[in-house]
Amino acid sequence: MKIVLLSGSNVGTKTRTAINYTQTSIAEKYPEVEVSLIDLADYDVQFSDGRNYLEYEGDTAFVIKTIMDADAIIIGTPIFQASIPATLKNVFDLLPEKAFVDKVVSMIVTAGSPKHYLIAEQQLKPILSYMKAQVVQTYVFIEEQDFYRKEITNDDVHFRIDRLVEDTVVLTETYQEIRRAKEAEYGF
Amino acid sequence: MENYRIDPSKGLEFGIYTLGDHIPDPHTGKRISAQQRIHEIIELAKLAEQAGIDFFSVGESHQDYFTTQAHSVVLAAIAQATEKIKIASSSTIISTSDPVRVYEDFATIDLISKGRTEIIAGRASRVGLFDLLGYDLRDYEELFEEKFELLLKINKEEVVNWEGEFRKPLRDAKVIPRPKNGSLPIWRAVGGPPASAIKAGYAGVPMFLANLGGPAQSFKISVEAYREAARRAGYNPAKLPIATAGFFYTAETTQQALQEAYPHINQGMQLINGRGYPKQQFAQGADTRNVMNIGSPQQIIEKILYQYEVFGHQRYIAQMDFGGVSFENLKKNIDLIGTEILPAIKKYTRK
Numbered sequence: 001m002k003i004v005l006l007s008g009s010n011v012g013t014k015t016r017t018a019i020n021y022t023q024t025s026i027a028e029k030y031p032e033v034e035v036s037l038i039d040l041a042d043y044d045v046q047f048s049d050g051r052n053y054l055e056y057e058g059d060t061a062f063v064i065k066t067i068m069d070a071d072a073i074i075i076g077t078p079i080f081q082a083s084i085p086a087t088l089k090n091v092f093d094l095l096p097e098k099a100f101v102d103k104v105v106s107m108i109v110t111a112g113s114p115k116h117y118l119i120a121e122q123q124l125k126p127i128l129s130y131m132k133a134q135v136v137q138t139y140v141f142i143e144e145q146d147f148y149r150k151e152i153t154n155d156d157v158h159f160r161i162d163r164l165v166e167d168t169v170v171l172t173e174t175y176q177e178i179r180r181a182k183e184a185e186y187g188f
Numbered sequence: 189m190e191n192y193r194i195d196p197s198k199g200l201e202f203g204i205y206t207l208g209d210h211i212p213d214p215h216t217g218k219r220i221s222a223q224q225r226i227h228e229i230i231e232l233a234k235l236a237e238q239a240g241i242d243f244f245s246v247g248e249s250h251q252d253y254f255t256t257q258a259h260s261v262v263l264a265a266i267a268q269a270t271e272k273i274k275i276a277s278s279s280t281i282i283s284t285s286d287p288v289r290v291y292e293d294f295a296t297i298d299l300i301s302k303g304r305t306e307i308i309a310g311r312a313s314r315v316g317l318f319d320l321l322g323y324d325l326r327d328y329e330e331l332f333e334e335k336f337e338l339l340l341k342i343n344k345e346e347v348v349n350w351e352g353e354f355r356k357p358l359r360d361a362k363v364i365p366r367p368k369n370g371s372l373p374i375w376r377a378v379g380g381p382p383a384s385a386i387k388a389g390y391a392g393v394p395m396f397l398a399n400l401g402g403p404a405q406s407f408k409i410s411v412e413a414y415r416e417a418a419r420r421a422g423y424n425p426a427k428l429p430i431a432t433a434g435f436f437y438t439a440e441t442t443q444q445a446l447q448e449a450y451p452h453i454n455q456g457m458q459l460i461n462g463r464g465y466p467k468q469q470f471a472q473g474a475d476t477r478n479v480m481n482i483g484s485p486q487q488i489i490e491k492i493l494y495q496y497e498v499f500g501h502q503r504y505i506a507q508m509d510f511g512g513v514s515f516e517n518l519k520k521n522i523d524l525i526g527t528e529i530l531p532a533i534k535k536y537t538r539k
Contacts, residue, residue, distance in 0.1 A: 049325060051315050054462045055251075068462060096463060186471045188446040 001172055002034045004070040008077040008088030010041035014110040017150050018142055019076040021158065022108065025165045033169065036066055040087045048093035056094065064094050072104040072172040073133075074164070077124065079109065079116040084124055092127055100133035102179060104172040106164055107139035110147075117141055134175050136167050192373040192394055193274070193306075194429045194502050199537035200492070202530055203243025203505035204236050204522075205278040205433060208256025211459060213512040214451040222255045226262060228515050233266040235519060237273040239526030243505060244270075245278035245308065250317035253459050260293040267301035275301055278396070278433065278505070279310030279377040283331035284321040286355060287339040288363055295367045303368035308396045309336050310377030311384075314460070327354070333387075336376065340393065343371045375431065382413035389417025394429045397501075401435065401465075401473055401480045404498045411499050429502040432495065435473075435480050436506030437513075438524045442474050442483040448517065449482050456511030481506060485528040492533055 003026065007019045016039055026035050043059040053064045067073060077084050105128050109120045120139050128135050140161055146154035189196060206229055212219040220228070233244040244266065248259040256262050259277055266275055275297070280290060290307070298305035311332045312318075318325045334352045342348055342363045351357035376388040379398040388395040395414050399407050415425035437449035450470055458464040473480035474487070479495060481488050481504075492504060508521050 050328075051325065052461060055314075055316050096461070098463070101463070101466060183467045186446075186467055187443060188450050188467075188471075 001030075001032070001072065001169070002036070002070045003072045003074060003168070003172075004067055005035060005037045006067065006073055006075050006088075006091070007037070007039040007041070008075055008091070009080075009085040010087050011080075011085070012078055013150055014142070014144070014147050015076040015078045015108070016041070017147060017152060018108050018110055018140070018157075018161065019074075021152055022074055022076070022161050022165060025158075025162050026169075029162070029165065030169055036070075038063055038066060040091070045087070045090065045094070047090055053094060053096055053099075060094065063091065067091070067095065068099060070103060071176070072106070072168050073100075074106050074108065074168060075124070076108045076110070077120070079111040079119050082116065082119060084119070089127075092131065095131065098132045100128060100131040102175075103133055104136060104168055104175060105133035106136035106168045108142070108161065108164065109139060110142045110144075112144050114143060134171060136164065136171055138164070138167065140164050189427060189429055189502070191371070192429050196502055197539045199534040199539070200496055200501070201242040201274075201431075201503035202525070202533060203245065203274070203431075203503060204232070204241055205245040205247065205505045205507055206232070206256070206509050207247040207249055207278075207507070208254055208259060208262070209249070209456060209460070209510055209512075210255035211253050211452075211456050211510075211512040213514060214455040219512065225255050226265075228518075229256070229262060229509075230265050230269050231515070232509065232518055232522070233273065233275070234269055235522045237270045239522050240530055241273065241522070241525065243274040243276065243503065245276040245306075245505065247278045248281055248317075249312075249314055250320050251314055251460075253456075260290075260297060263305070264297050264300055267297050267305065270301070270304075272304070274304050274306060276306035276375075277308055279308040281312045281317060282309040282335045282339055283311055283328065284317050284323050285335070287335050287342060288358070288361070291339060291342045291363055292365070294372060295363075295365050298367035298372060299365060305367070306373040306375065307339070308375040308377050309339060310396075313379060330354075336391075340374060340391070343374055378410065378414075382410045385410040385414040386417040389414040389419075389423075389425075389428075390421045392418055392421060392423035392428065394431070396431045396433060396505075399432065399434045399479045401469060401478060403477050404479045404495050405477065407432070407479060408498050411501070430499060431503035431505060432479070432499060432501050433505045434507065435482060435510065436488070436508045436521075437482045438485055438488050438521055438529065440484060442487045445482050445484060445487075446470065446474060449513075452511030452513050454511075485524050488529055489532045492529070493536055496537055 005019050007016045046060045146157050236244050246259045246262050250257050348358045348361045375394045375396045377396045378384040418425045439445040454464040
């Protein structure tokens with residue numbers, strides 16, 4: 001199983017801190033899972049110009065091909081101006097329309113205020129559904145006060161991320177199993 | 189219809205098209221040489237002619253896994269190798285070529301083929317050729333509209349006066365040679381949502397409608413939008429032919445056809461578009477109401493007659509070689525078309 005951890009912003013450190021912990025959590029519980037961490041802050045990704053994703057080059061090509069090759073994607077995103085960051089939206093725009101068919105996608109949200117809690121529900125989930133993802137319905141919402149100097153200080157956040165990792169792996173395995181059984185029935 | 193060389197009283201025309209893809213056989217992982225692939229395409233056109241198939245066309249795609257970038261050159265070879273089958277491009281990407289040069293080429297192919305050549309002009313669904321041939325992708329839409337208009341103008345007038353944005357003006361320019369009968373049937377390739385179909389209708393040009401799969405009913409929206417747009421622009425839709433194009437594969441049983449076709453189409457889509465063909469949707473492709481013509485000869489006859497009822501089109505063209513299908517299987521397909529499918533289709537659609 002291939003999981004991509006996508007840290008969706010090139011500003012700040014909290015989302016990356018949460019994604020780092022997620023990586024550790026997967027490595028401990030599911031060492032057999034192949035994990036790639038993409039922090040958009042580390043890549044020079046161009047704006048989508050409408051071409052097929054195979055036709056991009058450099059960092060842009062690397063980022064979207066890695067996502068397309070994944071079985072599951074855990075998206076980490078901050079909330080900017082009551083929405084997802086442009087860097088993350090650009091990744092969606094670079095991908096083909098039904099990019100998440102047969103992929104499981106889950107979400108970790110970091111925000112400066114609890115007022116942003118429903119943003120993932122109302123803005124991110126509709127995008128993932130449109131792109132045909134199997135969405136892990138429960139997401140992890142982390143506030144500013146749960147961090148101190150690039151560490152998560154709230155144990156409950158650790159537990160919630162651990163549960164999200166478990167849900168993501170279980171749903172991916174289950175979904176792949178269901179699909180295999182269903183496709184075997186077609187007989188071609 | 190006559191100026192497009194179509195006689196509806198003879199029934200629905202049946203054709204074959206290739207994109208000239210050059211993809212390994214998914215069963216063996218091996219890929220034939222480009223030389224062999226091109227010769228097999230020429231040979232396929234000859235076999236199609238012998239089976240009584242009406243039309244054969246070759247497309248251009250400038251990227252990995254394709255081999256007929258110079259599709260007009262391949263068509264010239266086919267023109268020489270055949271005697272009565274109609275031949276065309278499917279499509280010529282007019283946006284990234286000079287219409288004068290395209291017209292010279294196709295008029296010449298028409299003379300070689302003694303009046304059997306047509307052009308289908310498209311906008312490209314894969315856009316790598318913009319960089320390769322030195323155009324800006326941001327001009328995608330305008331490049332097509334301007335150059336397509338010029339191509340139509342050259343087809344009407346031997347001496348052309350024209351100016352536009354993307355090439356130098358033409359002043360009393362004589363575009364020769366002229367095709368055998370003075371002009372060529374020129375179609376507009378249309379895919380996806382009805383917007384493109386509407387543009388074809390407004391221009392009063394015949395439409396080639398491509399479909400990869402899904403209910404025939406959905407594509408009827410484009411057909412109706414096309415006819416309505418033509419009517420509004422003052423053309424008589426009854427005089428404008430419509431052709432449809434899509435996946436085709438036949439074998440003794442529908443299940444066998446699905447089994448044989450799926451690995452090719454799935455791998456081909458994966459390599460070219462970056463996403464395979466979902467099995468679930470492919471399974472639905474066998475349904476009579478689905479435009480994908482994959483199944484037993486009987487099932488395909490039913491599907492094509494159903495589509496004929498829904499669209500009222502004049503020509504259907506089949507893509508059967510996509511994704512490294514062996515030449516032996518292509519021959520079997522041609523054989524089943526010639527002996528079973530074609531006679532039934534003609535019988536029921538002839539007036």
